[in-house]
Every structure is written in C-alpha cells, then in structure tokens.
Amino acid sequence: MPGENGLNQSRRTFVRYLGSSSVLVPFLGLTACGKPQATATAAPPAPARSPATAMDADAGQVANTTLAMSGSDLPHISADDPAARAVGFSLDANTVDRARYPEHLKGQSCRKCVQFKGGPTDAWGPCMVFAGKQVPAGGWCTSFAARV
Numbered sequence: 001m002p003g004e005n006g007l008n009q010s011r012r013t014f015v016r017y018l019g020s021s022s023v024l025v026p027f028l029g030l031t032a033c034g035k036p037q038a039t040a041t042a043a044p045p046a047p048a049r050s051p052a053t054a055m056d057a058d059a060g061q062v063a064n065t066t067l068a069m070s071g072s073d074l075p076h077i078s079a080d081d082p083a084a085r086a087v088g089f090s091l092d093a094n095t096v097d098r099a100r101y102p103e104h105l106k107g108q109s110c111r112k113c114v115q116f117k118g119g120p121t122d123a124w125g126p127c128m129v130f131a132g133k134q135v136p137a138g139g140w141c142t143s144f145a146a147r148v
C-alpha cells in the first residue's frame with residue numbers, strides 16, 4: 001500500500017533522527033562520558049526560607065503595617081490582653097508590683113522605651129511589642145528597653 005510505505009518511511013526517518021547523538025545529548029542532559037549535567041536552561045533551586053528569615057520578614061510586615069497606621073487609629077491595649085499579661089504589662093508604671101517585677105526601676109515607662117513609637121508628647125502610641133495596639137506613654141512591661 002502506498003500509504004503504509006510513506007508511513008514506514010516517516011518512521012525510519014523519525015527513528016534515525018532520534019538516534020543521532022546531537023538530538024539525545026542535549027535533550028537528556030548527558031555528556032559523552034554519561035554523567036548527568038545540568039542543562040543551561042535549568043534554573044537553580046530557590047533557597048529554602050529559614051524559619052528565622054520567615055519570622056523576620058513577618059515581623060517586618062507587621063511593623064510596617066503598625067507604623068503605616070497613625071497611632072490614633074490603633075486600639076488601646078488592655079491590661080487583660082493575654083499578650084500584655086505575658087510580659088507583665090501595666091497601664092501605669094507607677095503601680096508595677098516591684099516584688100513581682102524587680103527589674104522595673106523607678107522612672108521607667110513606655111515613653112522612655114525604644115519600642116514606643118508614639119510622639120514625645122503623645123499620651124498613647126504604638127509599641128513594637130504589641131503590633132496593632134497602642135500603649136500608654138506611662139505604661140510599662142518586662143520588655144522595656146531604655147532609649148539611648
């Protein structure tokens with residue numbers, strides 16, 4: 001049959017084409033000695049995102065979100081907030097239980113803390129420890145770090 005002949009001819013041409021090393025070597029990424037080699041078009045694997053990097057990035061995102069909002073837009077923190085309780089937060093630094101928090105020194109307050117992002121005369125301001133909340137300038141918690 002003339003149709004089969006043409007088909008057989010096409011098959012032979014195709015097999016010869018596939019059999020040539022100039023087609024197989026680049027296709028399979030093999031060298032003449034048979035060792036696999038990366039193809040020029042293969043993209044290097046993306047580096048894994050370490051948990052620390054992920055946390056840093058997430059913390060930065062939260063910080064940017066917090067700072068993007070004006071301090072007066074944020075809700076005031078409550079002393080009953082579980083996050084506040086976890087760090088011994090007090091709305092009034094003058095009432096901190098010194099027996100329980102001996103690290104609290106007289107004169108320490110949110111206004112003098114590096115984490116406080118309110119203005120110098122603001123009664124309340126954002127705190128980097130409590131993302132999305134405002135703390136009173138006269139408050140205090142165990143995360144206090146003096147401004148230098």
Ligand code: SF4
Nearest residue numbers: 110113115116127141
């Ligand atoms: S981290 Fe600083 S600013 Fe924030 S609540 Fe504690 S003492 Fe106040």
